[in-house]
Amino acid sequence: MKLHCEVEVISRHLPALGLRNRGKGVRAVLSLCQQTPGSLPRPRFRGEPGGQHPACLLISTLKDKRGTRYELKENIEQFFTKFVDEGKATVRLKEPPVDICLSKANSSSLKGFLSAVRLAHRGCDIETPLLTLTPVKTSEFEKFKTKMVITSKKDYPLSKNFPYSLEHLQTSYCGLVRVDMRMLCLKNLRKLDLSHNHIKKLPATIGDLVHLQELNLNDNHLESFSVALCQSTLQQSLRSLDLSKNKIKALPVQFCQLQELTDLKLDDNELIRFPFKMGQLKNLRFLSAARNKLPFLPSEFKNLSLEYLDLFGNTFEQPKVLPDIMLQAPLTLLESSARTVLYNSRIPYDPGIIPFHLCQDLGTAKTCVCGRFCLNSFIQGTATMNLHSVAHTVVLVDNMGGTEAPIISYFCSLACYVNSSDMLN
Known part of the structure; x- marks a missing residue:
């Protein structure tokens, strides 16, 4: 064994001699x-029962x-x-x-x-x-490899496991249609590169890789990024995520729980919107989502602080002259309660306290320009934002040299809309 x-x-x-151990394993x-x-150190062991x-x-x-x-x-x-x-x-x-x-x-x-x-x-x-x-x-001792790079089908291991000690694994151009479950046993994995394959779906167990910092899924057939992954241990570990060249149309609002993300690549997908709580990604520094189908940016996008931003080739629309008014008077009990709970952060809630669907509603609440929240009663307006206000380096939005993009804003009341009307001019 x-x-x-x-x-x-x-x-x-060692401590009695005033010495310290090296503090590092081999x-x-x-x-x-x-x-x-012949190897027994002491005669008393000789002649054990049964030989x-x-x-x-x-x-x-x-x-x-x-x-x-x-x-x-x-x-x-x-x-x-x-x-x-x-x-x-x-x-x-x-x-x-x-x-x-x-x-x-x-x-x-x-x-x-x-x-x-x-x-x-x-x-x-x-x-x-x-x-x-x-x-x-x-x-x-070859089983102690920390890095393995496989870039062809013929080199992909079929009859033996990956070395358990791997910290960096790349399996590109291997024709994978799903994530190999053997990879998910590599508990020391910090970088996983599955680019240039045919993967359609990600298993939730990727979230069990507690040390995973970089995940590259460039050039696959993904259509979604699951809520389960957004709520896994990736929240604390994931720093870099590459989802470029897939078929993703939208990311779940829970995606913004990946609070440690610093580098996000979403180029060449079919994105029609960003998660509207995008501004919660406080550590995000590099964002690339070129050649998608984004018509607008969410209001919280203005809370980002980026070093690099690329939104070239999206189908941005012109801001509307008139806002969409969806105010309710008087407010429903659900709307009033939701605003109170969300505004007072000291009021806890989870599926153990209130029904699960109410938790989902609270999780998708919109943020007014005044900082308060709204659920189903709001005014929605669009304005133009210069992307240099959120990023140091901005790739031109179009071939005309523009660096502006339309952004959606929400207003919890008519008063908020009137007070902020200069934003929409």
């Missing part, structure tokens, strides 16, 4: 081995392929497994007095390996055949 991970062996005598192969009579000798733990590194051996039988003081689901654990030995700290391991493999180590500590039989004490081959 073997386990591939990073290992740091810490002596508990890539290693852990093997649960059968000790041979069996106690198992030992062999830690081998690229610099020390022969490895360092540690006895296990009745020699483990404590297991630390609080973070085993993250591929981390520590085994504290009695003799020598060291802590063997494991990290970046496959969580399921780590659990199985620790179970076998427990059995060895108790002197019980281990179902998995034990290995012999032999040096580890160099090829074993």
Whole structure:
């Protein structure tokens, strides 16, 4: 039985000597081995019942392929497994007095390996055949690859898994029609490039890649970006997203929950609108959505602070002279309640408190120019905005050299509309 991970062996005598450990693990192969009579360090182990000798733990590194051996039988003081689901654990030995700290391991493999180590500590039989004490081959350490680039079908692995330690995986021009579920087991993945394939739908389990920072889906057949992904751990990790050259018509309003996004590419899609809460992407610095079908920009677009903006080749319409008036008098109970809840941020709400459809309504509320909110009672007007007001560098909107685009504004009352009428001139 073997386990591939990073290992740091810490002596508990170091603090008493005024020394500190290195604080960094090294890539290693852990093997649960059968000790041979010639390898037993102490005579008391000879003649185990049934001809069996106690198992030992062999830690081998690229610099020390022969490895360092540690006895296990009745020699483990404590297991630390609080973070085993993250591929981390520590085994504290009695003799020598060291802590063997494991990290970046496959969580399921780590659990199985620790179970076998427990059995060895108790002197019980281990179902998995034990290995012999032999040096580890160099090829074993190839499983520690952190980057893999595949750019053709013939190189795509069909019969073997991806190295668990991958942090950067690119599989382009491989003809993939769906995301390979084996990729979703790569818990250390930080960059996933699936560009130039035929993927039509993204599994929600991509959101389980808790360290994923860059996702490239350029040139696929995607028609949507699911709400589940917007509400996954990608909210905390995703920095760069490339959805260019797909068939996406709209992004869900929940897309704006990806608060850590700094770079977003949406070129060459079929977008007819941006999420109207676009302004919530406070960290966004680079936005490209050229050659789409955007007629207007949402009102909250003016809250962005970009370094680079490209909206060339969209079908922007001329602002309307007259606004669309959808005011209700008097306000419905739903409208009045929604405005109160949204304006007072101290009032919590979730599906456990109010019906789910009401949560959806509150989540799609529009923001008035005065900062208040409106649900179904509002005035909608359009105006022209110079894109340099939200971006340092602006690619021309059209071949005529323009840098202006129409923007939708909402007004919660006639008074707000009258007070802001100069915006629409």
